[in-house]
Each structure stands twice: as structure tokens, then as C-alpha cells.
Amino acid sequence: MADLLPSSATPQERAIASLDDRLDNLPVPFRDFWDPYQCPLPLLPYLALHYSVDQWNDHWPEHIKRQTIEDALYQHRIKGSRLAVENAIASFGTTANILEWWEKSPKGNPHTFSVTISAQDNERQLPVYELSEDKSIHTSEAIPVNTSRVYRIRFKVRALSATSENNEVVAGVACLNSNFGSALHRQAAINGGAEGRPKPENGWLVFEGEITGYGSTSDTFTETTQYIRPYFRVNRTGGNNKIQVAELECWDLFENRQLIENPHFEQGLKGWSTSLVGEDISDNAPGTITTAAFRPDADLQTDIIKAIEQAKPLRSHFDFTVGTIHPGTLHLRSDMHQVIMSRETWE
Known part of the structure; x- marks a missing residue:
């Protein structure tokens, strides 16, 4: 295309013609797009x-x-x-x-x-995360959020022992600013209390909650929130009961999309950490991954x-x-x- 321009063509016209040549040479693998095994x-x-x-x-x-x-x-x-x-x-x-x-x-x-x-x-054997101490576990990845959208937290947990009364569970998100700091927890799914003290006879408990907008309550983000780290805490206030967690999910309800990479621990403890502040944190979650029997719920x-x-x-x-x-x-x-x-x- 550039060769067809007259000698009087301006530098801008020649630059546009050169760009058009490059666009013509870009690979467009139409066949791959329609192939289930080649499609990106x-x-x-x-x-x-x-x-x-x-x-x-x-x-x-x-x-x-x-x-x-x-x-x-x-x-x-x-x-x-x-x-x-x-x-x-x-x-x-x-x-x-x-x-x-x-x-x-x-x-x-x-x-x-x-x-x-x-x-x-x-009946199926599925992975579960087992802890016997007071720990807060966050996602290693900081997830960018649009605070005008609605996000749903889903937490599935059970107690295998109840020797201590300090066995409260909480689940929600940690709110981070643009520098991945100033963390403040919002317990959107469950915040302990009588409801948040699982007992062995309760079996599996599922807690859900939604968070959106700005405010000071557990169902709103802090005003500086740019990122979140979904999290849960077991044995709050120093308990030592044996607790199993089957899942922690975080859904963007606008896109109907799951945001956590490893919400059901199918990849072990990948993507989970006790750390909180910072853009890049390592996977260092304690505890063990075991299995539990699940029947069609x-x-x-x-x-x-x-x-x-x-x-x-x-x-x-x-x-x-x-x-x-x-x-x-x-x-x-x-x-x-x-x-x-x-x-x-x-x-």
C-alpha cells in the first residue's frame, strides 16, 4: 500500500499506509476459532x-x-x-x-x-481443608473489584470436634486499597456468634452473604477498596477444634463468574495464604488437605x-x-x- 502513494504523500499518510500493511500480515486463525481443541x-x-x-x-x-x-x-x-x-x-x-x-x-x-x-x-470423596488452630486464611491473589457490583461469598464448613467453646468461624473479604494495603475485613458471609459455632452434630453448614457499595457494615466495602482477598477464619479467639472447610467461593453476580482460582481445594493449598497485605504474597497456608464423603445434596x-x-x-x-x-x-x-x-x- 505504501508503494502506491504519490511522492507528495505526507509522513502521516505513509505511516498510516505502513500500519495497514502490518494489519494485513496479522495471522487470523479462523479455523482454530471453530475447533474446540485449538480455540484459545x-x-x-x-x-x-x-x-x-x-x-x-x-x-x-x-x-x-x-x-x-x-x-x-x-x-x-x-x-x-x-x-x-x-x-x-x-x-x-x-x-x-x-x-x-x-x-x-x-x-x-x-x-x-x-x-x-x-x-x-x-457418594464421592472430595478434598477438604482441615485446621485445628485459630487461623485466618486469605487468597494469595488480590482480586480487582468494581464496588458498584454485587459479590456473593459462599462458605461451607463443619466441625469434627467441639472440645473448645472458642470455635467461631467467620468468612468474607479483606478490603485493600490501590497499593494493596490498609486492609479491613468485612465478614459478609458469617461473623461468628451462636450461628457461627459449628458442632459435630450439625454436619456441613453453608453460609452465604453479599457485599456491594461503600459503608461501614459487613455487607459493604470500605471507601478506598480497589482489591479484595476473600478469606475465612476458624477457631476464632484461640480455639483448637478440628474444623474442615469444603469451599470458599466469591462470585461476581454481574458476570456470574467465580473469582477464586482454587475455591474447593482441588489443587491442594495453591492460592491460599495467611498473609494479607501486598500485591504478591506467597502460598503459605498451614493445615492439611484430606478428603470427606459427600452425597448428592x-x-x-x-x-x-x-x-x-x-x-x-x-x-x-x-x-x-x-x-x-x-x-x-x-x-x-x-x-x-x-x-x-x-x-x-x-x-
């Missing part, structure tokens, strides 16, 4: 949208994201069949017994089916029901049963109870 990782959600992927989670490992997109066309081909329902359930790592209406004795209503999941058979059961709804035939309905005894009513839907979890009509 940040662009995978858009490729998943193009292929109408039904189930997607930004926290999935990269290989699962790519395989999900690769399988999308096949899943759409079989959608509405029994195999589609089986694949939807299997994607959660669970097994189930599916009975169509004509397989029942006596026969059920036409165009219906039932799904029975055994909680015991689907209300959240997982809800996700499975949604997956079945997306895979099941139109104009049909189904029963969803969990073959275990729960201590109380499972509030998955307004009409769900302990044994028959859901009966829905799809019009």
Missing part, C-alpha cells in the same frame, strides 16, 4: 454459546470445557431420548436407575418415566433435575427420587419432599 481458552465460552451447549461452568477444568463443546453436536442429535437423559445424569459423575412408563408393573401413565438415584452409591440434585429437563422428551413428565433418608424436608422446589423429589409437566 478465553474464547471457549463464546464457542460453547455458538454450539448451544446446555451445561457450562466457567470453573470447569480446561479439558472438560473442550470435551463438552466437542460433544455438543452429538448431544443435540440424541436430545429427547433415554440416552440423552442417561448422559445428562452421568455428566455429574452419578449413576441412576431409569424406568419408562411401559417398564413399570403395573404400567405407568403413557409418556412418563422415573429417575431413582442412590445417595449411597453416588440439594444443590447437586437441583442441577441434575435441570439437566434432565434439558434432555428429556417434550410433553412428558418424570419423577425424581433419592433413595436415602434425610433429616428433614429437602427444599429443592416448593413441592418437593423427602422421597419423591419432583413431579413436573412439560408443555
